[in-house]
Amino acid sequence: MTDNGTDNARPDNFIEQIIHKDNASGKFAGGVVTRFPPEPNGYLHIGHAKSICLNFGVAERFGGHCFLRMDDTNPLKETAEYVAAIQRDVRWLGFEWGERESHASDYFEQLYEFAEELIHRGCAFVCSLSLDEIRATRGTLTEAGTPSPYRDRSVEDNLELFRRMRAGEFADGDHVLRAKIDMASPNINMRDPVLYRVRRAHHQRTGNAWCIYPMYDYTHCLSDYLEGVTHSLCTLEFEDHRPLYDWVLDTLATPHHPQQIEFSRLNLEYTVLSKRVLNTLVADGHVEGWDDPRMPTVAGLRRRGVRPQAIREFCHRIGITRSDGTVEMSALERCIRDDLEAMPRALAVVEPLKVVLTNYPEDREEWFTAPNHPQVEMLGTREIPFCRELWIERDDFMFDPPNKKYKRLSPGAEVRLRYGYIIRCDEVVTGNEGEAVELRCSVDLESRAGGANAERKVKGVIHWVSLRHGVAAEMRLYDRLFTESNPGRLKDGRRFTDVLNPDSLVLREGFVEPYLAGLDVGARVQFERTGWFYLEPERSRPQRPVFNRIITLRDNWA
C-alpha cells in the first residue's frame, strides 16, 4: 500500500523470491537483515533511492531490519557534510534506521585483526611493489598476471611489516597488504587484490587514528558479516567481486556468511546517474549545487517540490531485475503527477499579457467563489477578485490561430475566463515589434454561472489574475537538464557538458491570485492549465513568493 492510497500489488521480484526460498529452507533462520551502504562522497540520487527502497522495503516486508551504513574507507573523498546529507535524504524518503546506523570505520579495529588473521593463515602478504609495478604485473583481460616477488614473505615478516604500516612507519604507497589468491585467475579481482593501503590522511570520523585504510572488497563483506546481514544487495558491476567477497569470509571461516545478490542499477533518460558526473556539474558550476532542482539527486527533487511518495512509487513501478535498461522520463513524471493530483488549484499567470475590459466599470470589483479542487470537495472554496484590468497568459493569445482546434483568444474570438465571464477580443494594442502589448476586450455580464447566458458555449477557458489584486511572484520554470536522452554515453565525441539544456531553467515574473500569497512556504499547488508549483522555502520571502514549477500538466494537445 503506498501513501497515495493505491494498492498496486505486483509480483515478487527475484530477490524477494530468493528470500522466500531462504526462509523456507531456514538458511538464515528466517531472519532478514539488509543494509544500504553509500559512500559519503556525494549526494544520493534517484538511483540510490531505488536501492534504498529495495533494502529498507525488503527488510520491512520480511519483518527484518536494515542498516544505514556509511562506506567510509577512503578518507580522501569523504566528508561529514555528505554523511549528514545522506542521512537527511534517507529520512526524507521515509525510512528509519533507528539504532542501526553504522560506519565501516566503526569496524577498523576488527578489520585490522582479521587482516592479521589472514596473514597468520598465510593468505595475505605485504607487497612492496609500487603502484605502477602492481599495475604492470596484474596482467590483462586475456593474460595472467605475474606473482609479486614479495608474495612468499614469511608470516613473521608480513606481520611485522603490517604492524609497522599501521604504526605509521611508511609513506603512502610504500607497501600494501594483498590477499594471496591466484595471479592467473581469469577474474582480475582475484589476482592478489590489495586489501590495505597506506594513506596518511585525516578521516572525517576517525581523525588521525589510522594511516592505513582497508579497501572496499575487504571491508564490505566483513561489515556485512559483523552486522549479521543476510542478503547483501548491490548493483551488477559488483558481480565479479562476489568471488572475492566469498573468499574473504570463507578464508576467515566466519560463522555467518551473508549472500550477495546483484540487481541492475537505474538509468533514466535525459539525465545522468553517476556521482562522478553529478559532482562535475556541481564543481564546474553548471548547476547551483547538489540540491539544484534540476539535479536527479534526492535533494534536488525535494527542492524542486517532488514529494517522497512519488519517488517511492516510481521505484516500486520500475521493479527490480538483472537486466540493464533505461527508464523513460515519462514514467517518473507520471508518478509525480499522480502524487500531486490531489493538491489544491489556483489561478496564476506565468507570463502576463494585459487585458482591459472596455465595458466593465473602472471602479467596480467582484469576488467570485471558486472550488479549490474540481473533484475534491473537501478542499473547500475561496474567493477570487475580479476587476476591469486583468493579466492573462501570453500563450493564450495568438494573432492567427493555425486551425479550428485552437481554443484560446485571438482577434474577434471569445473565450471564458475560468470561474468568470466570457470575453471577446475586440482590439489588440501592439508594440514596436508588432507584438501584442494589451488586449481590449468586451465582457458578457450575463455569462457567469447563474446568469442568463451561462450556458453559452465558447471554444475554451483560460486562466487570469486581477491586475489590481494580483501578487507579483517569481516563477522558476524547470525542465530537463540535458537535450540528449543518454547524456552519459554520447556516440559522437560530445561530452555531457556539450548537451546541457540551455532552457533547463527559465525565470519569469508572474502574478498569482491573492490567496496564494498567504500560503505556507513549502506548499504545493496546481496553477490551473499550467502545472504544479512549489512555494520554495529557500527562496521565498514574506512579500516575495517564489514558485518552482515542479512539473507541467500533461499536454495531450496535438
Add this chain to the structure above:
RNA sequence: UGGGGUGUCGCCAAGUUGGUAAGGCACCGGAUUUUGAUUCCGGCAUUCGCAGGUUCGAGUCCUGCCACCCCAGCCA
C-alpha cells in the same frame, strides 16, 4: 581476444514442475469536463535476440550463433 552478465510490445516488467504471452508507462481512439488536466471506457506482442533440435505441445528444455553491458583503481 579471458572472465562475468543480459536479451519478452517504443520504455519498464510478469512469466519458477514445458500447455498455448499479466500489469504499468507511452501511444491511439471514444465518453464526461467552465483546467486542451483529472476520471472513465476501448485498442495496443499469432509472438518472446536469431537459427536449428527435442516434444502432441517451448518464452520456458538442448545445441549453435548474434547483440549489448561490466571487469585490467593502492575508488566504491
